[in-house]
Amino acid sequence: MTVRSKLRNIRPWIVWILRILVGTTFVVSGLSKSIDIWGFAYKIEEYFLVWGMSVPHTLYVIAALLLATSEFVLGAMLTLGCYRRTAAWLLLLMMLGMLPLSAYIYVVSPVADCGCFGDFIHISNGATFVKNIFLTLALIYLSIVNRRVSGLYNPYWQWLAATACFVYCVAVGLWGYNVQPLVDFRSFPIGTSLISDQDGSDDDIEIGFVYEKDGEQKMFSTDSLPDSTWTYVDRRILSGEIDNKATFSITEDGEDVTEEVIATEGQQLIITVPDHHRAGISFTYTVNELSQKMDSIGGSLIEVVTMDSEEIERWKDLSNATYPIYKGESTIVKELVRGVMGAVYLSDGKIVWKRTLSSVDLEEVDRSLARSGTLDSLTDDGHERLLGWTALLVAILAVILMGDKCFMMLKRLKKNSETKKNE
Numbered sequence: 001m002t003v004r005s006k007l008r009n010i011r012p013w014i015v016w017i018l019r020i021l022v023g024t025t026f027v028v029s030g031l032s033k034s035i036d037i038w039g040f041a042y043k044i045e046e047y048f049l050v051w052g053m054s055v056p057h058t059l060y061v062i063a064a065l066l067l068a069t070s071e072f073v074l075g076a077m078l079t080l081g082c083y084r085r086t087a088a089w090l091l092l093l094m095m096l097g098m099l100p101l102s103a104y105i106y107v108v109s110p111v112a113d114c115g116c117f118g119d120f121i122h123i124s125n126g127a128t129f130v131k132n133i134f135l136t137l138a139l140i141y142l143s144i145v146n147r148r149v150s151g152l153y154n155p156y157w158q159w160l161a162a163t164a165c166f167v168y169c170v171a172v173g174l175w176g177y178n179v180q181p182l183v184d185f186r187s188f189p190i191g192t193s194l195i196s197d198q199d200g201s202d203d204d205i206e207i208g209f210v211y212e213k214d215g216e217q218k219m220f221s222t223d224s225l226p227d228s229t230w231t232y233v234d235r236r237i238l239s240g241e242i243d244n245k246a247t248f249s250i251t252e253d254g255e256d257v258t259e260e261v262i263a264t265e266g267q268q269l270i271i272t273v274p275d276h277h278r279a280g281i282s283f284t285y286t287v288n289e290l291s292q293k294m295d296s297i298g299g300s301l302i303e304v305v306t307m308d309s310e311e312i313e314r315w316k317d318l319s320n321a322t323y324p325i326y327k328g329e330s331t332i333v334k335e336l337v338r339g340v341m342g343a344v345y346l347s348d349g350k351i352v353w354k355r356t357l358s359s360v361d362l363e364e365v366d367r368s369l370a371r372s373g374t375l376d377s378l379t380d381d382g383h384e385r386l387l388g389w390t391a392l393l394v395a396i397l398a399v400i401l402m403g404d405k406c407f408m409m410l411k412r413l414k415k416n417s418e419t420k421k422n423e
Contacts, residue, residue: 033067340358
């Protein structure tokens with residue numbers, strides 16, 4: 001057997017191994033971004049701000065959803081052997097943009113994390129660059145030989161598989177944007193207590209927060225955070241040691257009042273406003289209604305914003321707030337709950353559920369309070385929903401595959417039958 005024959009025999013194995021390695025990488029990357037579209041949009045915005053550019057937030061969200069869906073669908077098609085030429089070439093074209101970008105990030109380090117896998121997996125900028133080199137080389141090879149190895153589906157059926165993957169990924173993304181990410185990879189998942197349990201062990205730790213404005217970076221202490229015209233860049237430990245887990249804190253007149261404000265017993269609702277310029281004042285009607293309902297059951301409602309003192313006073317007047325409003329650090333507020341305005345429900349200081357304020361139905365709140373006197377029934381099991389949707393996608397792909405094979409078998413039987421008749 002010649003060397004060429006040996007290579008021809010092992011080529012299908014090489015192609016399938018690369019299809020699975022490269023394809024599943026893009027599937028995981030696209031799905032993790034789609035799960036948390038808010039987080040991916042924030043990361044894109046971070047890149048643009050580093051480059052001194054600013055565009056409407058809606059465009060960040062659209063770009064995030066398009067990129068996440070493209071990665072997922074093309075990665076799935078490559079893994080399944082569908083659109084063998086198109087999938088390989090489009091992914092290679094994508095990498096021709098990502099590879100120079102990852103090289104720039106590795107050399108310049110404008111951001112701490114590239115955001116390749118959202119908050120699901122954090123890898124260094126150097127590891128990201130190496131990963132992208134491998135993916136690019138693999139895709140160059142696949143763009144040449146991928147068409148020579150058949151896939152799972154015949155060309156007549158592969159569009160159904162692509163459509164199913166597209167609908168699945170978009171549904172995951174839209175749910176994450178309009179309600180809350182189906183899986184919470186951040187620092188404050190369900191069940192987390194917002195009260196620190198470190199017994200003052202961090203008293204000797206000094207933390208500085210780096211903000212940027214007009215190209216100038218400046219460090220601020222916890223008690224003197226700047227107004228919203230400054231952009232958060234980084235957090236640095238000036239003295240002492242601390243873990244990397246984010247800590248929830250709110251301030252009033254420069255004083256940390258977290259432990260005094262967060263109720264360790266009973267029910268509490270926290271409304272967040274990470275960017276008041278985008279928060280519609282019409283939402284404040286819902287907040288006022290929720291505040292009255294929480295008072296009626298002996299609970300409480302507070303609002304955490306990222307404004308300075310003067311802006312908070314104006315916001316109080318505009319919203320006719322009868323509830324207390326406190327200041328929080330922008331990055332932590334965004335990490336706690338996604339949304340233009342968010343709602344976090346606590347029981348004895350621990351997170352029971354969280355969602356965008358726009359997804360909170362006042363009639364559903366009334367029904368929950370009438371049944372149990374709590375808001376526990378507004379809980380949504382995102383893990384279970386994601387598993388259900390994923391199982392449905394796998395089942396649909398399996399049905400399409402079986403239909404494809406049955407169709408081809410019947411086609412061969414018909415052809416054989418016609419051949420015998422002609423004989």
